Amino acid sequence: xxxxxxxxxxxxxxxxxxxxxxxxxxxxxxxxxxxxxxxxxxxxxxxxxxxxxxxxxxxxxxxxxxxxxxxxxxxxxxxxxxxxxxxxxxxxxxxxxxxxxxxxxxxxxxxxxxxxxxxxxxxxxxxxxxxxxxxxxxxxxxxxxxxxxxxxxxxxxxxxxxxxxxxxxxxxxxxxxxxxxxxxxxxxxxxxxxxxxxxxxxxxxxxxxxxxxxxxxxxxxxxxxxxxxxxxxxxxxxxxxxxxxxxxxxxxxxxxxxxxxxxxxxxxxxxxxxxxxxxxxxxxxxxxxxxxxxxxxxxxxxxxxxxxxxxxxxxxxxxxxxxxxxxxxxxxxxxxxxxxxxxxxxxxxxxxxxxxxxxxxxxxxxxxx
Numbered sequence: 001x002x003x004x005x006x007x008x009x010x011x012x013x014x015x016x017x018x019x020x021x022x023x024x025x026x027x028x029x030x031x032x033x034x035x036x037x038x039x040x041x042x043x044x045x046x047x048x049x050x051x052x053x054x055x056x057x058x059x060x061x062x063x064x065x066x067x068x069x070x071x072x073x074x075x076x077x078x079x080x081x082x083x084x085x086x087x088x089x090x091x092x093x094x095x096x097x098x099x100x101x102x103x104x105x106x107x108x109x110x111x112x113x114x115x116x117x118x119x120x121x122x123x124x125x126x127x128x129x130x131x132x133x134x135x136x137x138x139x140x141x142x143x144x145x146x147x148x149x150x151x152x153x154x155x156x157x158x159x160x161x162x163x164x165x166x167x168x169x170x171x172x173x174x175x176x177x178x179x180x181x182x183x184x185x186x187x188x189x190x191x192x193x194x195x196x197x198x199x200x201x202x203x204x205x206x207x208x209x210x211x212x213x214x215x216x217x218x219x220x221x222x223x224x225x226x227x228x229x230x231x232x233x234x235x236x237x238x239x240x241x242x243x244x245x246x247x248x249x250x251x252x253x254x255x256x257x258x259x260x261x262x263x264x265x266x267x268x269x270x271x272x273x274x275x276x277x278x279x280x281x282x283x284x285x286x287x288x289x290x291x292x293x294x295x296x297x298x299x300x301x302x303x304x305x306x307x308x309x310x311x312x313x314x315x316x317x318x319x320x321x322x323x324x325x326x327x328x329x330x331x332x333x334x335x336x337x338x339x340x341x342x343x344x345x346x347x348x349x350x351x352x353x354x355x356x357x358x359x360x361x362x363x364x365x366x367x368x369x
Contacts, residue, residue, distance in 0.1 A: 048305045049086045050075065051110045052297070053101040055117035057220045058091050061247035063272040064220075064293060068116045068139065070273075071294030075301045098123035106134045112304045114139065114297060118191050128154045135309050137300050139293055140191050142314050152312040157296050159317050161191065162198030162357035163348050164289045164324030165242070167341050168269045169202020171287050171326075172240045173210055174337040175267070182213040182233035184252060186220040186245035194357035195244035195271070195289070201356050201365055206340055208369075213238055217248045226251030234259060234266050240286060242269040249275075256284040267332075274327035288327035296323065320349045 052072060054065040069089055076087035090101040098120050105113045106127065112135045115124040121141040128136050128143065128151050137155040144150055172181045183199050185192040196214060203210050213233050217225045226248040230241055234255065241256070243249035249271060256268045260282040268279060270288030279285030296317060303310060317323020326341060333341075347353045356362040 047086075048079070048081065049110045050081075050112045050114075050301045050304070051087065051105045052089045052114035052116055053098065053105065053120065054089060054091045055098075055119050055220065056092055056094060057117075057246040059089055061220070062250060062275065062278055063246045063270075064139075064291075065116050065246075067273040067291070067293040068114065068297050071297035072114075072301065074294065075298045079305070095119065099127060102127040102136070103131075106131050106136075111135060112137060112301060112309070114300075116293075117141075118189060119187075124154060125151065135304060135311060137297075139296065150312040150314065155300055155310040155313060155315065157300065157315045157317070158191075159291055159293075159296075159323050160319070160355075160357070161194040161244075161289075161291060161324060162201075162355040163319045164291065164326070165195045165198030165244070166202035166205070166348065166353075166355045167326050167345060168242060168287055168289045169199040169204075170206050170340050170344055171202075171333055171337045172199070172242065172269060173203040173205065173207035174340060175286060175334065176207070176210060176240050178237045178239045179207070179209060180211045180213070180237040180239065182230075182238040182241040183215075184226060184229050184233070184241060184243045184245050184249065185214070185216040186248050187218060188216045190358070192216070192244055193359070195242075197356045197358065197362040197365075199242050199244075200362065202344070204366075204369070205344065211237075217245055219248055220246030222248050223251035223254065227255045230255035234264075239265070240267040240269065242271070242289070244271045244289075246272075250278070253278045253284065257282040260284050270327065274329060276327065276329040283332070285329070286332050287330065289324065290327045291324050292317070292322065319345060 052068055057065050059065050059069050072087050076083050081087045092098055092101055102113055102123055115138045118140040121143055124136055124138045125143050132153055135153055139157050142156040143154045181203060183196050185196055200212050203212055215229050219225060226245055230252040233241055241252055243252040252268050256266050259266050267286035268284050269286050272291045274290055275288045276285045356365040
């Protein structure tokens with residue numbers, strides 16, 4: 001009889017334990033979301049997953065891709081998300097990696113996937129059309145279908161690079177001692193042209209007689225080519241070079257530091273993020289044209305997590321929106337340069353100056369000066 005009572009007691013305790021365990025589980029898991037929570041659409045961060053695919057420059061390009069990843073890392077920290085699982089990146093070694101990388105992240109149930117760079121536009125378009133329920137975003141391009149209509153599951157984010165580049169052009173035009181400056185671009189495109197023509201307009205606005213050398217490296221990942229082009233420009237007398245070339249620009253810093261070590265003081269203007277540290281220990285970074293890819297990635301991620309994914313929209317960011325600007329490190333700029341930069345920034349924001357971003361606009365701009 002005692003054995004029977006003990007058996008009944010054990011059965012009862014087991015049942016109670018099972019019930020209590022079920023009550024504390026938080027609901028049944030379905031895929032990567034808890035039942036009733038959705039993919040972040042309830043405004044909370046639980047179970048929200050976001051990732052990005054780099055272009056061929058890699059995540060440590062010290063420029064564009066790195067800036068985007070820093071934005072996602074901050075987003076992860078602020079919302080208690082795990083790096084490597086809930087927030088991650090995939091690097092592309094070649095353009096053929098774009099589609100497989102995007103697909104991999106979508107099939108692993110990431111709620112939002114970024115394609116970093118205009119070179120990924122075709123891949124984002126293809127994957128978005130193949131996966132209409134997926135949410136994607138692209139930096140530096142506007143993705144549309146064959147009829148020119150915005151895709152409803154793609155957020156397109158671009159910047160007015162010419163406006164920020166104008167300001168660093170003002171700095172170069174005032175700070176040059178040789179009256180010769182240079183521009184090095186990565187791959188020739190509409191995006192990099194905005195850097196080039198904005199920079200030239202800024203230089204000429206304050207120094208009409210300045211000579212501007214301009215050359216493209218045909219790569220965003222060739223530091224040796226960047227060093228070679230910089231060597232040529234510095235040898236021709238340029239003392240300031242603005243490099244809008246991703247990881248290729250790292251070679252420009254190398255050349256500038258080597259020359260400075262040998263007593264030939266030259267400067268580099270960084271791009272996309274504050275590249276002050278890239279110029280150390282020789283201190284060759286005059287300033288940087290900051291493009292807030294980190295902020296854009298963060299903001300779109302937060303909107304998506306809160307159920308406000310800007311799909312089918314074109315988000316355009318300039319000086320007015322704090323999408324571009326001058327880096328915080330300004331100690332190498334003269335008071336005159338800082339005053340001129342401030343004045344021109346106000347004129348651009350107020351619409352008194354229309355900064356050129358294309359060859360046609362540049363020709364018109366010169367005519368009006």
